[in-house]
Amino acid sequence: MEFFHSTPRFRFMAMRRLCYLISIIVIVGSMVAEGYHGLNLAVDFTGGVVIEAGFSGTADLDRTRAALKTAGYPEVAVQNFGSSKDVLVRLPPLGEKQSANDVTQKIETALRAVDPSVQIRRTEVVGPQVGKELVVKGLEAMAITVLLILVYIAFRFRWKFGVGAVLATLHDPFVVIGVFALTGMTFDLAVLAAVLAVIGYSINETVVVFDRVRELFPTMRKAEPIEVFDRAINETLSRTVITKLATLIVVVALYLFGGEALRGFGLALIVGILAVTYSSMYIASGVALDLGSSHRDLMPSERNAPVDDLP
């Protein structure tokens, strides 16, 4: 089987300005969605209490809420989790004087009053300072990853390519986070890990196209840079499509069959992979081109030419 029998000749780079506009709209839209809806951050980040309980039959959410209110927790959020039998109870962070143990036990007792055979499947109590630190650490991790990758790409290619790669890379997490803000799905630790994986993946994609650009420049001495970039994207297009399909197969399986705990992770990767495909073609290459990448940047005869064709 083969989707592309000969190298296609799409003029990707002609559309790059339009794509910049689309990307800016997407990023601004994502920011607005975050500001308007807000991200549904998990207790991992906000601190607080989460209890997952499995009822023997369909859970009566109103009765559960009422029972918890009488137990002294009017501010709880009660919702279904995965199925109609499973319930997630969520509380804001505890005050200084409250013991995590007491609170979880009181909630358990209240749930048992609603359904004596209720099964407590999971309880999590996270202090607010732990959550705050996690947010800071997550952002730090993202910043350091992006910086290190910029250095690596600048070293292996040229700084113009590095800037293109980093802009494309920054673009992708925005798309993922925007989708989570719009759908209201819980953004937890696993999703954060997925977002960081998307960053790695985005670079991975960009590098494959850049690698081809680096290879083509010396052989297309007479061509304009825009032609070289277009040809590189076209020549790697078949691989891009097949790889994306292969990875999507796995990630969709994760989303559909991985259970509630992996659903967010799966969704983040699905959205991330689609965003990555788009940004590596249009944003990364487009920016590298617009920064004036030319033959001179990547000629092997140059003194500081990067070492590429390793055995």
Next chain:
Amino acid sequence: MNRYPLWKSLLFAGVMLLALLLALPNVFGSAPALQLSRKDGELFAPATSVQQFTDLLAREQVKADASFVENGRVVLRFGDVPTQLKARDLIESSSPGAYAIATTFASRAPAWARAVGLKPMSLGLDLRGGIYLVYEVDVDGAVKQTLQRLERDYRLALREKRIQYESVEGGNGTVIVTLKDAAHLDEARAALTAVDANVTLSTTTADGAAELRASLSDVQVKERQNFAIQQNITALGNRVNLLGVSEASVQRQGSNRIAVQLPGVQDASEVIRLLGKTATLEFRLVDQGNNPIDAQQSGHAPLGTKLYKERNGRPVLLKRDVIVTGEQLTNATSTFQQGEPAVSVNLDAHGGDEMLRTTRENLGKPMAVVFIERERQLREQDGQKVAVDVNREEVISVATIRGVFSNQFQITGLTSREGQELAKLLRAGALAAPVYIVEQRLIGPSLGQDNIDKGVSALVIGSIALFVFMTLYYSAFGVVANFVLICNVVLLTACLSLFGAALTLPGIAGIMLTVGMAVDANILIYERIREEVRNGNSPHAAIKAGFEKAFSAIADANVTTLIAGVVLFLFGTGPIKGFAVVLSVGILTTLFTALMGSRTIIGLIWGRRSAIKRLPV
């Protein structure tokens, strides 16, 4: 001809054989088991200790499928949970209180695998259920304690030297001593320096009164904070060991936190209560005038004495007067003195004075250290629950006073291991820095099983769909890619088993992501080969060029992903770290299998044929 160098093919085959062996124990799964550890802290001797338990169980027709000693603990594996529970009751009733018995899971791998040290991946808390606690050590509180101690010692020192002072006040990281008469300034300075020479003293004089300002140096503050954390790790570690939970861990997390993992444990409140025990120490003189064995038999200790037991169960009579308590202990470390193992002990000034007085009068007599663990238990009393403090007391050291000493001395005559253990216990008994729980997670066993089932089914379904797709798209080369992918997962499993990494749900997700991304390397190579064929190259030349030209893209792409993985590992905690390990190791195994593995197999199948008309790619 297009053959891959023989040594590279052999290397690949060798690595894969080794990986198969290492990954093998994971195939057998696990079964319910009991893990016994001795409550006196001693280890079970290998081989010989197992017999008594298997005999005991055999008498009651309870069959253990496997029995062995691992890390000084006896492990008994059973066919099902009822047998496991029955065996637990039998052992408990035959020797009550002698062993900590933990219900756990043990690998079903054959004995030879265990003998050569092959172990399966352990399952993380999210897959097997259990409790995860994060304690935060109040390091500022620990520093405050030090200042309070300094304040008290300063008062004592000034009073002893008969230097009149207006006030000694602590606060804001300093202790301020205001003297009534500035004329005594030098004298006072000398007295305060004698208490602790490391503290920085600064002076201000105004209106005839003088003020001495003592502040801890940054190094001292750091030291005190580190001591507070180490002390709590030791204390928590000791108590976790007593719980007898298999594969429990106590680890420092970041600058001031301690993470405790207790797989399989379900009763959070019970565990938190047990871990919340406090410990202290008492230094007392040994009573040599009476026979402790008589006292033990009669049950009455002579007047002015109290009966204790040493760790080995031997009775010992100690004088009632306490010389020094754990609150006065500032540090204890195991060292070597003149080539012999020793424990070096530091006391505060007050404790030093008491020690000086005692040792001067009791040279040549034995002194004992009592370790006291206090536990708050809820007891029924007249139908009401009452909190009662229960003490567990034990003599951890008896040593002869060989000289006159005050706030610094050594305990010798120990083996190196005993010395380390004693230093640990002494530290645990020093005034504890306050800790509180900042994170508490409990995962029920049913959710754990659910997570495994769903994670594994997603992995299997995803992989099969991927295999079908690759075979359809690349025909024979697709089958090679699938085989290489399986090699990759085997190698990844082997590495994780070798590192003793715990498999978590994010870990499973990491394996899946590796599978999804590993095909990329193969696709890059195959697409290159197709391109070369299209450009009119011969099949052999196409294969060769395909691998060579794809290399730089594969390497650069994977290095960048590896950067992300490593940063995740450095910054992440818990589940994120698990994901990062799998992702990073997965990238390395992907590089190895995709480059070396594919080349070997393709070389093996197509390399020998001199004329291939069409490549099945």
